Amino acid sequence: MEKVVILGTGPAGLTAAVYLARANMEPLVIEGPEPGGQLTLTTEVENFPGFPDGIMGPELMDNMKKQAERFGATFKRGWVTEVEIEERPFTLHISGMDDIKTEALIISTGASAKMLQIPGEKENIGKGVSTCATCDGFFFRGKKVIIVGGGDSAMEEATFLTKFADEVQIVHRRDELRASKIMQDRARDNKKITWALNKTPVEMMSDGMKISGLKVQDNETGEEQILESDGIFVAIGHNPNTKFLKGKLNMDEKGYLLVEPGTTDTNVPGVFACGDVQDQKYRQAITAAGTGCMAAMDSERFLEGEAVLDWSQNL
Structure with a gap:
């Protein structure tokens, strides 16, 4: 039984992993087929704070992963095919590994830019x-x-x-x-x-x-x-990576997950969304990282609230 599982390893997912790991929540992070998200497809990143001379996109993401691992986050490579979030604990069906059960779930699967699919692209x-x-x-x-x-x-x-x-x-x-x-x-x-x-x-x-x-x-x-x-x-649009969540969570007509304004809460208690999977306006590494921090804090408070409730029921 996991306390919290994070789906995705872009800036949002890795920031959430850092915060949760430092809070001794021992998060499990599931890496998809493209670990690191869209930043791994870029060369030099010059607009992420703290790097006055810029930093290569893949290097930035690798540093984030190492930082999360340093504090105790665990990473596994797999592809989530289905989630059962009708009741807790949630169950994740992942190709190539056994099912995983978790008390809380953070979705940071991002959005993929639509491409022209022509030679040389x-x-x-x-x-x-x-x-x-x-x-x-x-x-x-x-x-x-x-x-x-x-x-x-x-x-x-x-x-x-x-x-x-x-x-x-x-x-x-x-x-x-x-x-x-x-x-x-x-x-x-x-x-x-x-x-x-x-x-x-x-x-x-x-x-x-x-x-x-x-x-x-x-x-x-x-x-x-x-x-x-x-x-x-x-610039022909983006597709949020949410196909496996259709019918499970509220989303807009384009497939972006809907969250409670000012939070990362979805319509299912215990399930949180951060990064580009719920943001079609800004789509920046720094804004994704910010919502990753929010998701970590929201999930931690949710689990602590559940722990307090369970403890009070045992009195």
Whole structure:
């Protein structure tokens, strides 16, 4: 019987593990197929406090894991296929290992950026391909970049990138944008933003070291051309990793878990959610870590309250 199990090893899950381990709660952390979360797909992280010279994403996550292990957190690799949270203790079904029972559960499984799934994309992540303008925009000061997408997030990221890049080109496979009118107008009024609409991305071009451009196909003529660029930002949305929780916990139409405002409490007592799995607005390492701290404290107080209740019933 575990006191508390944490699902996920991004900034949220590892921060929760550090706090719980230091409180002698002996948390068990289940690592999924991509330990470390989205930060392991980045190169240098310059906006996480405490690292004035920056730090590599994988190194930052490895340091967090070592810190949690130092205080007594245990890590196991596995894939959670189903959870039984109708009654406590909760039961977790995990591929490759026996079922686990726990008194409290912290879900920090994150959200995965939607990708274009075209040649040159996956192998160039961190080499000019990014899914986070806020994280990586600074690296493209004075450069020319491309944003792929037509929604509000794409318009927002394009506008943000104009603070650094000399030119930001928006590529969208339709001739009309999905973004709200106010976001479209803001982008169209920005002189640094150019447009390549009704064009489908075909391949990301690279010189072997970094991105050099994006090959697109004109949807009307079928003609292909290469749009030169120093960086490509994919902004077509995110998918929260919550499929295994459908019908178990309250979530919005996109699948993000809903929590009580100001807490990490889900609709099931004893189950808490932190990080990008419940945040589609900020999606930053530092905000994820903050909610990881909240989840640790919320779960600790929940378990202490249960212990007090059990003790009083024995009087």
